[in-house]
Amino acid sequence: MSMRVVAVTAIVLFMTGTAHAQLSDTEQRIVAAVKQRAPAALELLERSVRINSGTLNPEGVRAVGDIFRAELHALGFTTRWIDMPLAMKRAGHLAATHEGGQGKRALLLGHLDTVFEKGSAVPLWERRGDRVRGQGVNDMKGGDVVLIEALRALKSVGALDNANVEILLTGDEERTGNPLQTARAEMVAMGKRADYALSFEGSSKHDGVDTASIARRSSGGWLLRVKGKAAHSMGVFSAQSGYGAIYETARILNAFREQVIEPSLTFNPGLIAGGTTVSYADDTATASAFGKSNVIARDAEVRGDLRYLSPEQGERARQKMQAIVATGNLPGTSATIGFTESYPPMPPTEAGRKLAELYSKASLDAGLGRIDLLDPSLRGAGDVQFVAPYTVGIDGLGTQGRGSHTDDEDMEIASIERGAVRAALLIYRLTQSGTR
Ligand SMILES: [Zn+2]
Secondary structure, X not given: OOHHHHHHHHHHHHHHHOOOOOOOHHHHHHHHHHHHOHHHHHHHHHHHHOOOOEOOOHHHHHHHXXXXXXXXXXXXXXXXXXXXXXXXXXXXXXXXXXXXXXXXXXXXXXXXXXOOOOOOOOOOEEEEOOEEXXXXXXXXXXXXXXXXXXXXXXXXXXXXXXXXXXXXXXXOOOOOOOOHXXXXXXXXXXXXXXXXXXXXXXXXXXXXXXXXXXXXXOEEEEEEEEEOOOOXXXXXXXXXXXXXXXXXXXXXHHHHHHXXXXXXXXXXXXEEEEEOEEEEEOOOOEEEEEOOOOEOOOEEEEEEEEEOOOHHHHHHHHHHHHHHHHOOOOOOOEEEEEEEXXXXXXXXXXXXXXXXXXXXXXXXXXXXXXXXEOOHHHOOOOHHHXXXXXXXXXEOOOOEEEOOOOOOOEEEOHHHHHHHHHHHHHHHHHHHOOOO
């Protein structure tokens, strides 16, 4: 055997024999504590999933909140239920606080509600080998369990004593209550005093590598209203009668497509109606129109969404759209557009990248592979965005599964343990290191 081969063998042995060399003694005990809890963690998930907690089922949402509240209380958290005004028809949120020493403050985010309302045909819980299918297993009761198990492991080795941790599990993530300012007031307040926000929505793989998100696009909408003159169709294109609302709407939408598109920005007209009269029912998302082919269209309406990565990009898009709507109108027509923003954008930042590096390092140190950043265009909006203007956030710390929001939503059971190991190490390192 040559020296060279001996050396290579030694390195291989060294690497495999010391997979946890990057973890301190305390950290190794944290990992062991997570692993020991694996069967109990799955039981906790099952208990929470067997209760329907569709957003519009407040009793169910509160009952799931009670389960997690008892767990957090046992870990030494002060817990409270935040009620929403009755008119909002939402269950409210579970908040929990753990005051420690001088270390950094972490805000952990989850939600109790699911998209599966009472009467859903989807089974509550169905074990399928090493996966489980059910209502909200991955989105995101699995993530809630990851959050709790990570804290439990920290508690078991005494690493929670000096940690400043706040938790908010919302009851209306899937259909946020109105007004939004009320629904997310507590979250914003918590975000303002947090050094980090860790959100436990599901994680996904990209090219075989686990990912997390430090950037998420806004979600909001726009409503385009166009007016023309109702007149006999024989006069269309003439100075007196003009082109009508439908031609003008077509001009505007085409100009949006030609002039406003840029990377990370999308805007989708999802519903259009035009004719002599137009009406729209919000509760059923249904438009109706009356018109005749021999009458120039007087009214048209388009409803669309708008998603952008930074406030600047949103402002640029709105200004361009506004200008297209207000100028160059076809003869005899006029148009207005209004915008709403429901989730503010969470742009990528240097601080976010550093946080993601810490998360990836925690995963690597535990032998669970690196974590890549997820392209924000591959993900919808989420709660973490409400705190993004005030603190450094990361999302995707939860479980892994398929088919979120569909009847086939499922979760890989082993991803609970992986997520809890990573999260526990990250929370430990964030809250123990450095003073505020
Ligand atoms: Zn979710």
